[in-house]
Amino acid sequence: MIPAPFDYEVAESVDQAVELLGSRDDAKLLAGGHSLIPLLRLRFARPALLVDIGRMDDLRYVRDAGEQLAIGAMTRHNDLQHNPLVQEHTPILSHTAGLIGDPQVRHRGTIGGSVAHGDPASDLPTVLTALDADLVVRGPGGERTVPAEEFFRGVFETALGPQDVLTEIRIPKLGAAGWTYVKFTRRAQDWATVGVAAVVRRTNGTIDAAAIALTNMGPTPVRARAAEGALKTPDDAAGAANVVAQESDPPTDTSGSADYRRHLATVLARRALEEAISR
């Protein structure tokens, strides 16, 4: 399969990328290409110009920023999986990155591309939503920071404008919190039928705070507030899991019906909460 024709420019800086995006109608960024190239091949996407930011190694980093980790948008899934800072401070991100696709995909795909693409079946956006990450965006009007929960707007829709570049992801360090991401797939290498991210802070017999977010249970990552509120003690995992699908609006597709997904989310949420509580 051969994509429709397009022009191609390599951006050497974020400012240059912003400028190039503004130079044509229907210009698009190219990062790892592992969502975009499949769409180009099928001709579902036919941009006039691709602006390649894949060589901007200065956007490929993980830095300790005090209370937070700062991760450059071009950091690859394989980097997240193996980076010692990510493993230490946000182990849920490294665990989840290791569940994406397969090694070949993880060698190319980037966290920035995953987030910017806005695919509700993607894993990292759910985890970033559960972690209350901040997304740093540079556009023609300068830089702004968007909380993950406000970033995802719909299927393939985000807060990014046509000339915006996502540059950095800032994630609060997890400290002693328990965590997990549970992903259900029908076959190896598949996207999640449903995924559940859980982060739980506890002191002995009480849960101080819980964050639960769901993959592929609606047009964007879904924050399960009702279930978070229902988790007051470590014994509440099953009860909280029962209301986990309350805010969701799951799709029906070849991997499962909406009802099946609601049921699956309940089962996975119980497992995830039990694991996060005991960690």
Next chain:
Amino acid sequence: MLAPNFPGRKEDAVRRVSITVNGAEHDLDLDPRELLVYVLRERLGLTGTNVGCDTSSCGACTVLIDGESVKSCTVLGVQADGQEITTIEGLATNGSLHPVQEAFKDTHGLQCGYCTPGFVMATVSLLRETPSPSEEQIRHGLEGNLCRCTGYHNIVRAVQQAAGVGV
């Protein structure tokens, strides 16, 4: 350089790139929509890299870019500018098979052989990152490659032999 016979080539979009493949540097004028796998197969005549699915699923097109496994049907040729590519043709040295190739041969890790170049390249990358993998790590590490013949069992044995871990 081979004649650029790419259908519907967009002349004004063409970029000059320099790609090192199996140690040899090639300067190529590429239409940016040319996928790396077709650059390797049709421009450079390296047909050992197969196309199985063209949809990023099967791994038959796996090559190494700077030592890491990638699906060459999901990379634009222009993205490989300045990088080092290794294909199945680049593994043997002075006529002797690479240990991973040898292991696939010894353990009968193939039947029709269509998936094999991809599996071999994925294995080379896996063993570079995880030199002594467990069986589970091997099975997960080769998740991106499909084989319709072998049932994977002998492929796992081949990887174990190449890694020198318990068979």
